[in-house]
Amino acid sequence: MKIDILTLFPEMFRGVMESSIMKKAQENQAFTYQTIDFRQYTTNKHQKVDDYPYGGGAGMVLMPQPIFSAVDAIKQSESKPPRIVLMCPQGERFTQRKAEELAKEDHLIFICGHYEGYDERIREQLVTDEISIGDFVLTGGELGAMVVIDSVVRLLPSALGNQQSAREDSFSTGLLEHPHYTRPAVFQGMEVPEILRSGHHEKIEKWRKQQSLKRTLERRPDLLEDYPLTDEEKKWLDR
Template sequence: MTDTPARAQGRKTIRPSLSPRELMTDRPALARAWTAQILTLFPEAFPGTLGLSLTGRALQDGLWQLDTVALREFGDGRHRNVDDTPAGGGAGMVLRPDVMGRAIDHARARIDPRAPLIYLSPRGRRFDQQMAQHLAQTPGATLICGRFEGMDQRVIDHYRILEVSLGDFVLTGGELAAQMMLDATIRLLPGVLGNAASTEEESFSNGLLEHPQYTKPADWQGHAIPEVLLSGNHAAIARWRREQSEALTRARRPDLWQAHLDRSGG
């Protein structure tokens, strides 16, 4: 049986399926919603924290959609094996290329081909705000959550998968990293935060760390809100915030400060 292209009707996408669907719990795919597609051994880990607060409300409102693909369903043999010992010896197990290939082919047939294919890997390119902004402008993303000693290199080479890392540390799997990437991206989608201007002054959005924030009461435990913030002088407030951002970045992140100077020609 060959795959049949999805037929879009309005925002809903209809796909043929051999599995029965529950009329009350099924959430039809939304043709124009940003799609977070996750290949994982633990689909029950999603949406996790993404189902809460603003990202959870946006999920319910159809601003983005979640498509989990359970790797175990593509496993080999009666026990649905997904891994085997490393070629050449060594500790741990490696995700098999035949299993991963079947799962990836199945997943990519269900998502816009312009959506990037990403493998959460500690040796990958460092994830940052710029990448989150780029992902938010795509139709979605397919994220592969690694386990064990990782994935057979031939899969990465064959599909030209982009490897992405959250930092110089190692997790037991890619599920938490995937949720963090998605949270940083989904909050940038139109309508998720409600106030688009709220993302413009955040840390990293302009290459600097964010300025300090204050709210009522005006005096707490002997600490007062800086007078400039209560002055009503918007030009002075903007200038103070910029100075604070620069000072914090210079003191805490000299790497970001140097990059900022390079961009500004300072």
């Protein structure tokens, strides 16, 4: 996968993109990325990328020209249209399903805004997706883009040491993940459930599924509304 990030602050991405799983994923050739300061594409002699909004009001609005020009430059070498993601608090709320959808793409372009907002023509004519990571406002789209990129990259083949880990994560199955334990078996009087030490894989799998259902019911019952429960699972939840 190829990822291009349009931002006025490229330096913000270095720590995230060059550490931990993100760094390993690049070493494993799961993806490549580049940050692009779209200020470099402005035709304004003062390198302005924003201006006052028509009609008045507070704040500054990002002008369309620098962003359109930057995207056009990226697309010149592409035979297949990329997916262009606008990070925006007005966008679709980001979910694991959206991450799985984006992980199937060959090329993603992220647009990270600052200031009051974007010229509406950017939304209408340029982007394919508008994404929000939650009902709150950040100073810019960079942090949101990092969150989305991280969740997408970890789903790519060879990004994780064990790809099964991504398939079993919370939300990937439609439920919250079951509890995890490791050594020692007893810590400060607290014991690891005996079933996990039994070596009986079928019983362990059943216990984990029940715990996943229980945790989802307690913490995120809304997720069960669309989850295809079996008759056995319904009875277990009722109990």
